[in-house]
Amino acid sequence: MTQHTPLVIKLGGALLESNQDLAALFTTLNTFINEVKRPLVLVHGGGVLVDNQLKAMGLTSTKKDGLRVTPPEHIGVITGALAGTANKLLLAQAITHGVSSVGLCLGDGGLCRVSQLDPELGSVGQIEGGxxxxxxxxxxxxxMPIVSSIGITFDGQLMNVNADQAGTAIAEVLNADLVMLSDVSGILDGERALINELTEDRALTLMEQGVITDGMAVKVKAALQATKKLGKPVAVGSWRNPEQLLSLLAGESEFGTRISH
Structure with a gap:
């Protein structure tokens, strides 16, 4: 990772439910920005907030192949949770920790092009760089742009986009380095041990064996796409250990999983 290459960080997991974890993360990000002085972009979903909001409204949600099925009557609620509440919670943390930030969605400035992925999934978007x-x-x-994973089609339809895929598309647009952070330490093998280096061949084998499934499979596929387009590895790790995060962001392989083509 070079000093002036932008770094895209995709945030996921239960992070948005914990002010303590958010504060620890943004303290680390502030240190990273001041010490390394690299352009930084945050991309986020917010599945926990979406689940809570849908439940509060008496709506049930299902997933198919790791993607949330989004009926048209759900997209307004999901947009409010992701582009509204989740985005502004992160923006508030950035302000609190002295990081100059702007909240965006995938449609702002034509950042990413989005179309419907599959009619059976409803308002779920397929994404590419813009x-x-x-x-x-x-x-x-x-x-520091903070980008929610809500996209807008050419004919003005709101779309729910998987945040790992969104992070990949934005990294491609910027030719940036990409780090995916969630509440797990990285990709685990069949014995639940951390895989420090994961190639495409091994990843495909683990998916065929049912070791990497659902949301993690979506994440790994997005990371593999990014490695091919960017020509460099993608790191997958946890936001739970801020003391390790600077090392992960710096590309040290003992923390998290580095996925390569």
Missing amino acids: DATLISSLLSGGF
């Missing part, structure tokens, strides 16, 4: 002009301008101005 226009980097706005986000590059923000980075040049010293801002």
Whole structure:
């Protein structure tokens, strides 16, 4: 990872439920920004907040192949949870920790192009890179964009996009390094042991064996796509250990899993 190459960090897991974990993460990010001085982009989902909001409204949610089935009557609720509550919780933490930030979604400035992935999934988006002009301008101005995984199609339809896929698309737009953070330490093998280095061949084998499934399979597939497009590894790790996070962001392989082509 070079000093001036942008770094895209995808945030996931139960992070948004814990102010303590959020504060620890942003303390670390502030240190990273001040010491390394690299352009930084956060990309996030917020599945826990979505689940809570749907439940509060008496709506049930299902998943198919690790992706949330999103009927049209759910997309407004999901947009509010992700582009609204989740995005502004992260923005509030950035402000509290002295990080100049701007809250965005995938549609702002044409950052990513989104279309419907599969009619059976409803308002779930397929994503590819778009226009980097706005986000590059923000980075040049010293801002950290915080991007929610809500996309907008060319005909104005709101779409729920998997956040791992969103992070991958934004990294491709910026030719950035990519780190995916969740509440797990990385990719685990069949014995529940951490895999420090994961190649495409081994990843496909583990998916065929049912070791990597559901949401983790979506994450690994997105990471593999990114390694091919970017020509460099993607790191997968945890936000739970801020003392290790700087090492993970710096590319040290003993923390998390480095996925390569």
